[in-house]
């Protein structure tokens with residue numbers, strides 16, 4: 294007889310005692326993210342039917358055109374986390390500055406801040422290709438009951454308490470870590486619950502997939518060009534397969550399951566790469582390391598990079614350990 298799958302709610306309760314600071318607050322926070330993810334999922338699923346696809350007409354602080362779903366997902370995550378009075382601050386890719394939530398209230402004992410990319414891969418919405426949400430959770434460093442400050446958000450990735458993503462794909466999954474491995478939950482849309490479908494996810498040590506926007510090839514540093522050529526050479530299990538969806542969440546998710554490397558290097562066009570350290574690279578790096586993978590900017594471990602600004606960009610190379618180490622070697626030797 295098939296074994297009954299655990300729901301995300303049951304999993305959270307069962308694992309709460311293993312959290313480093315076990316007050317129930319982090320469990321409630323993950324529960325709120327689960328709720329917002331379901332609301333956004335509902336909207337993503339009917340994107341072609343309602344007036345939710347296309348550009349919103351605004352740009353975010355990074356000068357990128359916001360899609361209607363970027364704005365919608367941003368609102369829903371902020372609303373859910375604010376209404377449930379569960380965090381003291383939120384920083385979002387779509388907001389100019391961080392948002393303080395009752396943090397000046399001395400009765401407010403909430404100690405967590407959330408950093409979020411509400412909709413990742415938003416250029417894929419109009420063409421019905423997978424998108425995602427990425428989140429990263431820290432304990433504030435300033436005292437509870439005082440206004441949150443920039444330093445609460447500009448923490449190194451190695452201080453994360455939890456991180457994860459939702460992938461709105463052929464099925465919708467929530468994948469997260471609290472520092473004790475990575476677990477994946479699939480949404481059963483008929484019932485509206487996430488079920489533990491991918492316990493203890495691990496990157497295979499090696500892989501045969503490389504994911505990089507090769508259209509930028511001529512702008513890449515020599516080390517990256519050399520590594521890409523290595524991936525394409527006929528030798529042993531090479532040439533590798535090239536797979537690039539253009540949505541970090543989906544590319545990462547596939548590579549974690551199948552084994553592969555994802556790269557968004559710096560280039561002459563984007564001297565710091567494109568991906569955001571706080572909303573994209575740190576959470577993915579935490580997940581990668583918890584799943585036995587590796588994440589760096591080619592030279593430095595992503596989670597050891599000192600953040601200097603909210604919307605900072607850094608190059609990202611992450612995935613199967615041996616593949617990332619090989620790419621780093623090419624970069625060092627170039």
Ligand SMILES: O=P(O)(O)OC[C@H]1O[C@](O)(COP(=O)(O)O)[C@@H](O)[C@@H]1O
Pocket residue numbers: 357386410412413414415416506539540541542567
């Ligand atoms: O189109 P490009 O330059 O390859 O960029 C794709 C990358 O940009 C991103 O879409 C950026 O995410 P946003 O949609 O949140 O801005 C990543 O998900 C993706 O890996």
Ligand SMILES: [Mg+2]
Pocket residue numbers: 410412413414541573
């Ligand atoms: Mg993104």
Ligand SMILES: [Mg+2]
Pocket residue numbers: 363386410411412413414415
């Ligand atoms: Mg985004």
